[in-house]
Amino acid sequence: MSSVTVTPGRLEGTLTPPPSKSAAHRAILGAALCKGISTISPIALSDDITATLEAIRSLGAVATLKGDALTVDGSHTFSRRDVTIDCMESGSTLRFLIPVAAAGGVSAEFVGRGRLPERPIGIYLDCLPPCGVQCTTQGGLPLHIQGKLQPGVFSLPGDVSSQFITGLLYALPLLEEESRIVLTTPLQSAGYVDMTIHTLAQFGIAVEQLPDGYRIPGGQQYQPNNIQVEADWSQAAFFLAAGALGGDITLEGLLPLSAQGDREAAHLFTRYGALVSWSQGKLSCRSKFLCHQEIDASDIPDLVPILAVTAALASGETRISGAARLRIKESDRLATTQALITALGGHCRQFHDGLVIRGIPALSGGQVDGAGDHRIVMAAAIAALRASSPVTILGTESVNKSYPAFFEDFKTLGGQIQFNP
Numbered sequence: 001m002s003s004v005t006v007t008p009g010r011l012e013g014t015l016t017p018p019p020s021k022s023a024a025h026r027a028i029l030g031a032a033l034c035k036g037i038s039t040i041s042p043i044a045l046s047d048d049i050t051a052t053l054e055a056i057r058s059l060g061a062v063a064t065l066k067g068d069a070l071t072v073d074g075s076h077t078f079s080r081r082d083v084t085i086d087c088m089e090s091g092s093t094l095r096f097l098i099p100v101a102a103a104g105g106v107s108a109e110f111v112g113r114g115r116l117p118e119r120p121i122g123i124y125l126d127c128l129p130p131c132g133v134q135c136t137t138q139g140g141l142p143l144h145i146q147g148k149l150q151p152g153v154f155s156l157p158g159d160v161s162s163q164f165i166t167g168l169l170y171a172l173p174l175l176e177e178e179s180r181i182v183l184t185t186p187l188q189s190a191g192y193v194d195m196t197i198h199t200l201a202q203f204g205i206a207v208e209q210l211p212d213g214y215r216i217p218g219g220q221q222y223q224p225n226n227i228q229v230e231a232d233w234s235q236a237a238f239f240l241a242a243g244a245l246g247g248d249i250t251l252e253g254l255l256p257l258s259a260q261g262d263r264e265a266a267h268l269f270t271r272y273g274a275l276v277s278w279s280q281g282k283l284s285c286r287s288k289f290l291c292h293q294e295i296d297a298s299d300i301p302d303l304v305p306i307l308a309v310t311a312a313l314a315s316g317e318t319r320i321s322g323a324a325r326l327r328i329k330e331s332d333r334l335a336t337t338q339a340l341i342t343a344l345g346g347h348c349r350q351f352h353d354g355l356v357i358r359g360i361p362a363l364s365g366g367q368v369d370g371a372g373d374h375r376i377v378m379a380a381a382i383a384a385l386r387a388s389s390p391v392t393i394l395g396t397e398s399v400n401k402s403y404p405a406f407f408e409d410f411k412t413l414g415g416q417i418q419f420n421p
Ligand SMILES: O=C(O)C1=C[C@@H](OP(=O)(O)O)[C@@H](O)[C@H](O)C1
Pocket: 021, 022, 025, 092, 160, 161, 162, 163, 166, 188, 189, 192, 301, 302, 325
């Protein structure tokens, strides 16, 4: 297990965050379903993106990365009829690929690591067997599927993971007849489904949003395209917080009208009281006196750790709600965010679907367990900037899941870190 020690200080400067992990997953999968060649750039490899790349290769797609430009030929996708798909620790890869492999009638064994085998897949175990897909599992991974997915009505909750809806939206257009998705509870993480619908349209796939779900015409063909991947708002939020917490940060490559739900970060840091502004396509965030706020995290789950760290240093009491789903991510993120803040002398209480954080002027130094969760490690590094003495973070290798260059970027902006052997 690797660790780093962060010296308190401030970050300053200009950075382009990595390409959006969620957008890259979607572009790679869409390209793999085209009978032809698509290009996707820029691509930044992380463990999660590698998992999706290897998954489409397992199905027979040809994916070639030259520098940061990816070429994908989906002409032979589904040519392999009996495959193993290693999703590593990527929930997106797992939930997106299960129905897609089933739509291709592929016999597939899904495996994973870390916490992925325990993260929910029961929704598929309920809705796929009635539509032609035998699922064999002890409850999690490994999962074996067999049989060709048939069109039908897929009823599922919208507040367990939006990834199940995304996976079905990718798969159902490939079937001969029309299908429906009916949501039995209100959709959360809605921005991610917006991203899915936006990317599907880039590949010529149309889905209709209905009051209670989606209508997906069958017999559609994915059309090759050349996709530009915008910067990642979820990763940008860590450095926006560094700006709000005493620094002066300018970020390039972000789209203000992005389909990414985490674009809300710009608004949330403004509401905290930071000076957030756009100029010539660049987003700047500078420190000001920060004040508490009420945050509904229903559509922005990945922002919670860094929003909570910001609240730990904002005056008053901040309540973050709508976050029950954080308990089924790479860690129980409500518990591990609370542990991160309290390990540094902050005040944080958790309740069933959120956190209450009371701000203080400065955190203490100490040691934080990264809990094997990339977003906890990155949030801890930002929290350490405002500690009274150095902070050691354990398990920093988990940043490889989504942002391998995080600590290099942290140093580029003036962060002082020591990599511990
Ligand atoms: O579809 C996606 O790209 C994602 C959806 C979100 O999950 P939930 O929909 O389960 O909240 C988010 O936490 C994850 O990092 C990426």
